[in-house]
Amino acid sequence: MDLIGIIILVAIAAYAAYAYNALVRSRQMAREAWSGIDVQLKRRADLIPNIVETVKGYAKHEADTLREVTEMRSRVQSLPSGDIAARSAAEGMLSQALGKLFALAESYPELKANQNFMELQSTLSEIEGEIQMSRRYYNGAARDLNVKIESFPSNIIAGTFGFKHADYFEIEDATDRALPKVEF
Numbered sequence: 001m002d003l004i005g006i007i008i009l010v011a012i013a014a015y016a017a018y019a020y021n022a023l024v025r026s027r028q029m030a031r032e033a034w035s036g037i038d039v040q041l042k043r044r045a046d047l048i049p050n051i052v053e054t055v056k057g058y059a060k061h062e063a064d065t066l067r068e069v070t071e072m073r074s075r076v077q078s079l080p081s082g083d084i085a086a087r088s089a090a091e092g093m094l095s096q097a098l099g100k101l102f103a104l105a106e107s108y109p110e111l112k113a114n115q116n117f118m119e120l121q122s123t124l125s126e127i128e129g130e131i132q133m134s135r136r137y138y139n140g141a142a143r144d145l146n147v148k149i150e151s152f153p154s155n156i157i158a159g160t161f162g163f164k165h166a167d168y169f170e171i172e173d174a175t176d177r178a179l180p181k182v183e184f
Contacts, residue, residue: 019148019157026145030166033138037169038081040131041091047127048073048098051120055101058111065097065104072097084167098124135169142166 052066059066072094079086102121105111112118145166149158157163 015153016157019154020161023145023148023154023158023161023163026141026148027163027166030138030141030145033134033141034081034084034169037131037134037138040127040134041076041087044124044127044131045073045077047120047124051098051101051117051124054114054117054120055105055111058108058114059104062104065100069094069097069101084169088169139168139170142168 048069052069055062056066072090076087076090076094079090081087105117145163148154149163149165
C-alpha cells in the first residue's frame with residue numbers, strides 16, 4: 001500500500017470516529033432534553049392534587065371535572081417516560097382537563113379570590129411555560145439528531161451502529177396547544 005492509500009484510510013477512519021462521536025453527542029442531547037420535559041411534567045403532575053383539593057372545597061358538586069383531571073394525571077404518570085408519542089397525547093388530554101378545571105373556577109368568585117388557589121394557578125402557568133421551553137429544546141435536539149442520521153455520509157455510520165430517529169414531542173389537537181386559560 002502506498003502513502004496515499006494509507007492517508008485515505010486514516011482520513012476515512014478519522015471521519016468515521018468524528019461522525020460516530022457527533023451522533024452520540026446528538027443522541028445524548030436529545031435524551032437530556034427529554035429529561036428536561038419529564039422533570040417539568042412531573043412538577044405539573046405534583047401540583048395538580050393541590051389544585052384539585054383547593055377547588056374541591058368550593059365546588060363540591062363538580063365531581064366529574066375533578067375526577068377527569070385526577071384520572072388524566074394518573075394516566076400520564078402511568079406511561080413510560082420513553083414513549084414520547086403516548087406521553088404527548090396523554091399530556092394533551094391532561095391540558096384539556098386542566099382547562100375545564102380553570103373554566104369551572106370562573107363560576108366561583110370566592111375560589112378565584114382564594115390566595116392559595118391564585119398561587120397554584122400562577123405556579124401552574126409558570127410550569128406550563130417551562131414545559132413549552134423544554135418541548136422546543138427537545139424538538140431541536142431531536143431535529144439535530146435526525147438530520148445527522150439522515151445526512152450523507154454520517155447516515156452510513158448511523159446505520160452501521162443502529163442509531164434511531166428521535167420522535168418529536170408534538171400535540172396533535174390544535175386546541176391542546178393553548179395554555180390553560182388562567183383569569184382572575
